[in-house]
Structures are given as C-alpha cells and as structure tokens.
Amino acid sequence: MARKRKGRDVSGWLVVDKPAGMTSNAVVNKVKWAFEARKAGHAGTLDPEATGVLAVALGEATKTVPFVTDALKAYVFTVRLGQATNTDDAEGEVIAESDARPTDDEIKAALSPFVGEIMQVPPKFSAVKIDGQRAYKLARDGEDVELDARPLWVESLILVDRPDPDHVVLELVCGKGGYVRSIARDLGAALGCHGHVVRLRRVWSGPFLAEEGVEMDRIEALARSEEIDTLLLPVEIALDCMPEVRATDESVTRLRNGNPGLVIAHDVEYGEECWASHGGKPVAVGHYRAGELHPNRVFLIP
Incomplete structure (x- = not known):
C-alpha cells in the first residue's frame, strides 16, 4: 500500500519580510508548517543576518521558482569602510584595517567598473560547493578556500547615502547569483581602504516587493488557520515575465x-x-x- 503524503495541496507565493538572525531554510520550514503544505521552496537565499524579500513558493508554485531566481533583484546595503573581515560581513573576524577614507566622488567613480557584465569571486564563507563540500564548512575548518570567479550581470550600483566617514549606503540591482558581500569586499579593495557589509536588505526580487512582505509574527499568529491562505499570492504572479x-x-x-x-x-x-x-x-x-x-x-x- 502506498504511503499517504502528508500535508495540504496548497499552492501560491508568500512574500516574507525575512527578519535578521534567521536562515532562509528556517523561514521556508516555518512557512511550510504554518500552511501545512506538502511542498515548499524559496527563490533565492538570503544570508542569516540579511532582511527583506524572501519569496516562498508552495505547491505548484515551486515549478515557477526558476523564473523568479533568474529575475533581477535589488538590495540596499551598508558598507563599513576601513575594515576587511574573513566573512566579508560583520559576523566575521577583522583581518585588515586602514585609516584611508575615500570621498563621495571617489566612491562614485569606483562604482562604474562594477556595473554591467562583471566577474565576481564568491565569499569564502558561502554555500558554493568545492568537491562536493560547502565552502563555508571548509573555511570554518581552517582550510584555504580558493573559489573561481563567476559572471554576474549588474544592472546598477549607486551611492544612496554617506551617514558618516566610516559608512556608505549603496543600492545594487543585479541578476542571479550575485553576492553583495563580494561587492563590498571588492569595492573596498578598489578604494584602497577595505570594506565589509554591516547591513543588508533585499528590497525587491522579480515581481515581489519588501513593503508587501509578511512578517514572521503574522505568519505564526495565523498558522494552521483557515485565514492564513489569504496571505498567498497566485502562482501565475511569477510568470509576469x-x-x-x-x-x-x-x-x-x-x-x-x-x-x-x-x-x-x-x-x-x-x-x-x-x-x-x-x-x-x-x-x-x-x-x-x-x-x-x-x-x-x-x-x-x-
């Protein structure tokens, strides 16, 4: 006798405004539980400390995930100038420092080479696989990780704000497979002052906007109730392209x-x-x- 599949046949997209401190997989698992869904997946990982759009597909919507992952995405992020870390974000150890602080004009001029078709080396602490193992696991084990550069389409990269000499806020619009941490690292190197990400938010991803995102508290409050399905967007929203x-x-x-x-x-x-x-x-x-x-x-x- 065939085993009965667990969960509901519920299909649609849920735009989650992911909180900091939660992995993308943890969000998907929580959403799957809340909807009692048989199948769930997401359209593009966010780092645990990042916030913003995490588009979660349920049921038949999982078949449209590639159309969202292949779409352009936008990020607003803050770079700490003057320091490099081993993870290229604030979670890592500081491995280099500099007293140099570029001017706004110097920063704007340095952004141009990062626009268009560029080659980008992922962070050593990333989910890229090397001989079947995740790079971050090898890096945590103290191994010397060497990753190959990968092509990335960058639609735009602009200076949004300069709150103080040590920090710069940028907006990036890019295609599939981009690492914001690598942009911060490489920009810091180009400016001769080092840099790493201290704050990151995905503001839109394909057709999904952060301001339309649902917070985890609301998902948990409506979990396993009839009302929770009202949070879903239709499957075809991912096909607007x-x-x-x-x-x-x-x-x-x-x-x-x-x-x-x-x-x-x-x-x-x-x-x-x-x-x-x-x-x-x-x-x-x-x-x-x-x-x-x-x-x-x-x-x-x-």
Whole structure:
C-alpha cells in the first residue's frame, strides 16, 4: 500500500519580510508548517543576518521558482569602510584595517567598473560547493578556500547615502547569483581602504516587493488557520515575465499531460516562451509554435 503524503495541496507565493538572525531554510520550514503544505521552496537565499524579500513558493508554485531566481533583484546595503573581515560581513573576524577614507566622488567613480557584465569571486564563507563540500564548512575548518570567479550581470550600483566617514549606503540591482558581500569586499579593495557589509536588505526580487512582505509574527499568529491562505499570492504572479496565451477547452487536458495543445495568442512570436491559462489559472509553460503551445512545465491546479 502506498504511503499517504502528508500535508495540504496548497499552492501560491508568500512574500516574507525575512527578519535578521534567521536562515532562509528556517523561514521556508516555518512557512511550510504554518500552511501545512506538502511542498515548499524559496527563490533565492538570503544570508542569516540579511532582511527583506524572501519569496516562498508552495505547491505548484515551486515549478515557477526558476523564473523568479533568474529575475533581477535589488538590495540596499551598508558598507563599513576601513575594515576587511574573513566573512566579508560583520559576523566575521577583522583581518585588515586602514585609516584611508575615500570621498563621495571617489566612491562614485569606483562604482562604474562594477556595473554591467562583471566577474565576481564568491565569499569564502558561502554555500558554493568545492568537491562536493560547502565552502563555508571548509573555511570554518581552517582550510584555504580558493573559489573561481563567476559572471554576474549588474544592472546598477549607486551611492544612496554617506551617514558618516566610516559608512556608505549603496543600492545594487543585479541578476542571479550575485553576492553583495563580494561587492563590498571588492569595492573596498578598489578604494584602497577595505570594506565589509554591516547591513543588508533585499528590497525587491522579480515581481515581489519588501513593503508587501509578511512578517514572521503574522505568519505564526495565523498558522494552521483557515485565514492564513489569504496571505498567498497566485502562482501565475511569477510568470509576469513572459506573454500569456489562452488554452482552449479541448487543449487543457493535452497540455496538462505534457502534449502540444491549441492556444489563442496575440503578439506572440514563433518559438517564444509563454504560459497558457484557462479559467484564470495557469495550465502550462512552454514554447509557442504555429498556434500550439509545446509545454515543458505543467500545473495541476484544480
């Protein structure tokens, strides 16, 4: 006899305003418990001390996670000038210091090389895997960690505030896989004064905004109640990055079975990725070819 799967078939997105001091996985586990959901995941890790948007997908929404992780994200963060740490944030040990303090104009000039397609070396204390092991674990064990540079698209990096000579507040908009701690470290090196992150907040991620985020206290207050589902955003909110086509009544079953199906489309080019809806709910994501959607991802939403 097959084992009964635990949890509810609940689907949707929850935008959590993650508090400092909590890991991203801990947030997902708490949300999964609160909704009694069978499946949950998030669209982009935040460091434990970071705050802001942590988009949690439940049920069928987990199939749309890649569309959010691949989208642009924005961070506002504070850099402490004059000190480098072994973790590139305030949690680590100070490993170098400098009395140099660049001017605002010098900082602005130094930001330009960090915009566009750049190569970035992740922090040694990061979740990047080296021979199957996390870099942070090797670093904690005292091993000399060498990480390869990775490409990163930086849409913009601007100076927001200079509250005092030792601190600078920056706003970063970047693509998938960016490390804010590496930006702070490398900017400090470019300015000749060292630097590390002391405060970090993700203000938006794809379609999700921090000001629309739900705090953990509210999630816990509504946990396992009928009212908690009112916090969810629809699955299709993560599909706003691509065109929508309409599935015909006859094609819904074909599409959900992974077969091409007729769709009604406007201003969609041959081969373009899009998503099909029926009755206001997502049916599939795929590529449009000659009046049909060829699905590569299907949704089973009642």
